[in-house]
Amino acid sequence: MKREGSPWTGLWAVVLKELADHLSSVRMQLLELLIFLTAFAATFVASRQLRATVAEDPYIYLKLFTTAQEPLPSFVAFLGFFLPLAAIAMGFDSVNGEHNRRTLSRVLSQPIYRDALLLGKFLAGILTLGISLLALWLLVTGMGLFVLGVAPSGEEVGRGLLFLLGTLAYAGIWLALALMFSVIFRQPATSALAAMAVWLFFAVFWDIMVQVVAQALRPAYGGDPFAALAQLRLGLFLSRLSPNTLFAELVIALLNPEVRALGPVFITQLEGAVLNSPLPVGQSLLLAWPQFTGLLAGVLMLFAGSYVLFQRQEVRA
Amino acid sequence: MNGVIETQDLSKHYGPVIAVDGLTLTLLKGEVFGLLGPNGSGKTTTILMLLGLTEPTSGTVRVLGYDPSRNPLQVKRRAGYLPDSVGFYDDLTARENLRYTARLNGLTRAEADARITDVVARVGLTSVVNRQAGAFSRGMRQRLGLAEVLLKQPEIAILDEPTAGLDPEAAIEFLGMIKELKAQDITVLLSSHLLHQVQAVCDRVGLFHKGKMVLEGTFDSLADRILGGAYRIKVETSRPDGLEPALRAIPGVTNLSQEGPGQFKLETQVDCRAEVARRVVSSGADLLGLTLERPSLDEIYARYFREVDHET
Numbered sequence: 265m266k267r268e269g270s271p272w273t274g275l276w277a278v279v280l281k282e283l284a285d286h287l288s289s290v291r292m293q294l295l296e297l298l299i300f301l302t303a304f305a306a307t308f309v310a311s312r313q314l315r316a317t318v319a320e321d322p323y324i325y326l327k328l329f330t331t332a333q334e335p336l337p338s339f340v341a342f343l344g345f346f347l348p349l350a351a352i353a354m355g356f357d358s359v360n361g362e363h364n365r366r367t368l369s370r371v372l373s374q375p376i377y378r379d380a381l382l383l384g385k386f387l388a389g390i391l392t393l394g395i396s397l398l399a400l401w402l403l404v405t406g407m408g409l410f411v412l413g414v415a416p417s418g419e420e421v422g423r424g425l426l427f428l429l430g431t432l433a434y435a436g437i438w439l440a441l442a443l444m445f446s447v448i449f450r451q452p453a454t455s456a457l458a459a460m461a462v463w464l465f466f467a468v469f470w471d472i473m474v475q476v477v478a479q480a481l482r483p484a485y486g487g488d489p490f491a492a493l494a495q496l497r498l499g500l501f502l503s504r505l506s507p508n509t510l511f512a513e514l515v516i517a518l519l520n521p522e523v524r525a526l527g528p529v530f531i532t533q534l535e536g537a538v539l540n541s542p543l544p545v546g547q548s549l550l551l552a553w554p555q556f557t558g559l560l561a562g563v564l565m566l567f568a569g570s571y572v573l574f575q576r577q578e579v580r581a
Numbered sequence: 582m583n584g585v586i587e588t589q590d591l592s593k594h595y596g597p598v599i600a601v602d603g604l605t606l607t608l609l610k611g612e613v614f615g616l617l618g619p620n621g622s623g624k625t626t627t628i629l630m631l632l633g634l635t636e637p638t639s640g641t642v643r644v645l646g647y648d649p650s651r652n653p654l655q656v657k658r659r660a661g662y663l664p665d666s667v668g669f670y671d672d673l674t675a676r677e678n679l680r681y682t683a684r685l686n687g688l689t690r691a692e693a694d695a696r697i698t699d700v701v702a703r704v705g706l707t708s709v710v711n712r713q714a715g716a717f718s719r720g721m722r723q724r725l726g727l728a729e730v731l732l733k734q735p736e737i738a739i740l741d742e743p744t745a746g747l748d749p750e751a752a753i754e755f756l757g758m759i760k761e762l763k764a765q766d767i768t769v770l771l772s773s774h775l776l777h778q779v780q781a782v783c784d785r786v787g788l789f790h791k792g793k794m795v796l797e798g799t800f801d802s803l804a805d806r807i808l809g810g811a812y813r814i815k816v817e818t819s820r821p822d823g824l825e826p827a828l829r830a831i832p833g834v835t836n837l838s839q840e841g842p843g844q845f846k847l848e849t850q851v852d853c854r855a856e857v858a859r860r861v862v863s864s865g866a867d868l869l870g871l872t873l874e875r876p877s878l879d880e881i882y883a884r885y886f887r888e889v890d891h892e893t
Binding site: 365 | 668726
């Protein structure tokens with residue numbers, strides 16, 4: 265049965281309302297403060313270390329994001345840690361919260377489709393994250409100007425913006441996951457815990473499991489190089505099922521122009537290569553393209569899942 | 582057919598549970614229809630199907646000529662819905678809540694503000710419109726809900742349990758507002774389990790029981806059909822003895838019960854108060870009281886189910 269009327273009716277009304285909610289909510293402000301402080305500290309420490317080598321490094325601004333100095337991890341490591349939390353915090357009560365406040369049936373009795381409500385909530389979350397990320401990136405770059413005393417090159421700006429897009433896709437995965445759990449679970453606390461559990465699983469246990477599984481399925485004894493390669497390839501494949509790995513590889517490829525491969529490289533493949541010469545932006549982007557599309561595919565799949573579940577859900581409490 | 586809402590053999594099953602069973606209903610323009618029945622008898626499910634918020638398992642629905650599951654936007658643009666125990670965004674003010682609704686309905690800012698001022702005044706919330714909805718009492722929420730319904734200038738207003746949980750005074754006030762809707766030629770469908778409250782405002786009622794509409798019609802016709810006589814006469818006299826056969830013999834009396842010494846309750850088909858008074862006085866007793874009671878919906882409902890249970 266075909267329905268009539270555009271599914272986007274009222275989408276912008278939902279987006280604007282949710283965006284206003286996010287930007288003014290205490291929850292979001294606390295998280296942003298936390299991210300800003302830690303990121304600030306990380307880049308500040310990194311920039312002090314980098315001052316010594318300003319003259320030698322053509323990609324000093326990119327180093328600002330990736331340099332870690334004990335005891336603080338790098339800026340990107342902080343982002344990789346906190347962004348999933350922020351995204352989960354924004355999404356975990358989006359649908360079940362409407363149920364519990366008894367606003368869902370009232371809103372859905374307005375002339376909009378459910379599509380607009382769900383997509384509007386997702387877009388508002390992404391926009392909020394995008395705004396915070398952009399602000400963060402500008403802050404870090406601004407601080408770089410102060411401390412390092414040189415302006416970033418066009419290529420560094422380009423790489424920085426691409427990195428932002430990739431980070432947004434990574435955050436989108438966790439936002440879509442939290443949104444899906446908010447459709448599945450009626451209690452916001454349950455959906456928050458479930459989303460955090462998935463995040464913890466990928467952050468801590470996935471790598472351990474990957475190693476165990478790869479060693480069990482493709483055992484490599486006695487230094488057989490082909491068996492070792494098979495094990496490595498299986499491990500890499502499994503590891504890339506985790507959004508964390510995809511994000512890490514994306515960051516490496518985009519922020520380190522010298523990186524030319526994200527997997528095992530044979531010595532024969534290096535023939536004629538000029539080592540340590542940087543790749544142009546386009547080539548780095550090509551390198552990270554599978555990771556980027558992988559993250560986007562994850563976002564789409566999770567969103568489609570919550571869409572299907574939400575369409576079939578009963579409105580009544 | 583010129584029905585504003587028409588359903589034909591409408592059914593809704595939740596797995597093995599039958600929520601609504603073969604409902605056929607027609608609402609005419611400008612009437613107030615009461616969907617009455619106990620909790621869980623399928624009233625809310627019916628309403629959700631009318632708005633396209635739930636798909637019917639079988640049967641057809643037409644609201645203002647549109648099919649709600651195919652063309653829900655057209656239906657929802659013209660029909661306002663006040664859900665059972667309505668909720669609002671607690672951290673927004675009443676005005677902001679209404680503005681969001683206005684924007685979802687595609688109104689411009691200026692249009693929305695003008696309409697909000699108007700509807701808020703109509704439900705008597707002007708003084709609190711800038712307060713957060715979280716601080717609103719149950720009665721105020723309900724009125725804000727009605728304001729939201731009026732905001733889209735609907736042709737149909739669907740109100741689910743509008744008076745449940747309100748104190749009697751607030752309920753009466755709210756029913757007054759529903760009567761005003763009728764004056765504006767808005768068709769009203771309201772559901773309730775508080776039969777005596779809605780009795781006063783409904784032109785026509787349908788009684789629900791286990792997903793079926795078991796009785797439907799104007800209040801008087803139901804009273805005639807179920808209670809036999811539509812009139813109740815209460816008589817109070819000073820002397821109890823010997824009156825009963827004399828009263829029973831009055832033409833039109835279908836039933837008589839003694840409620841206390843000297844107090845009788847008559848069920849009659851016609852208003853025969855004069856005859857009752859004459860007989861009481863001529864028997865030598867003093868007539869202390871004589872009142873005509875209209876039967877209540879509660880009574881009709883209770884009587885009907887007593888009969889249904891009796892038959893099974």
